Amino acid sequence: MTDWARVRADGYAVPTDRPLTDLVAELSGLLRSPDPVTRDAHGYAVLATWIGRGVLSADQLRELGDEMVTRFADPEIQTRTFAPLILDSIVSAGVFEPSWVPPFERWYVAEEDLRGYDAKLGWLHAVAHGADLLGTLGLHPAVEPVQMLRLGIGRLLTPTSYVLRDLEDDRLGYALAVTMTRADLAEIDAVDWLDPVLRALATPPVEGITPEVTNTLRTLRALYLLVDHGTRLPGANLPTRIPHRDQVKSKLTEVVRIVTPHYL
Secondary structure, three states: OOOHHHHHHOOOOOOOOOOHHHHHHHHHHHOOOOOHHHHHHHHHHHHHHHHHHOOOOHHHHHHHHHHHHHHHHOOOHHHHHHHHHHHHHHHHOOOOOHHHHHHHHHHHHHOOOOOOEEOOOEEOOHHHHHHHHHHHHHHOOOOOHHHHHHHHHHHHHOOOOOOOOOOHHHHHHHHHHHHOOOOOOOHHHHHHOOHHHHHHHHOOOOOOOOHHHHHHHHHHHHHHHHHHHOEOOOOOOOOEOOOOHHHHHHHHHHHHHHHOOOOO
């Protein structure tokens, strides 16, 4: 087995004593580990760095992407939640397969374990890691931006007993804002994806504000700030203005005012 701590200490240089395919397979296996150091500091850190540096060929990235997609159905939470991170790295590196999108969408809405951090497993971050991939797909020209916006709101409105606590709402808010920078996003699509929230809030639940409503409102408040001030895209130094900014702000205000009229 490779000494991955040494690899990291050597600036993530690729070991020369084993074939690259074997090294990638080992790293992919580490992403399943329940040990957070093995999974995050070694498996993810090394693999994502190599992907970003162009160490893997396009064919290797496609094969790795196909493997990550199968993990959305894995019984282990850490295996499921690290799959979108690697897919995010792969798509960001310029390799994309349309077949990867539907399995991701199904998992993101259906995932029930929304813990950010676990004392034994470390960072899990299903919502945040999925948001990172959502934002990257939202910028991809082969993906309709409104598709990712609807996915984000679908994730937020799915009933849950868990209130997000580790800045997952900010990560998802940023992903939605990034998606909304697309110049080809039609004005009607830029606002109509919020209609499910209006419908959900129209009849307040008798048991009080549910966790999914809390999660949704927090995320949309973060989104409002990014829409108002502009959103800094990955690698950019200056913020990008969001098309249909005024219309989006008006719709977000309409949504938030239902529950917190004293804010606006």
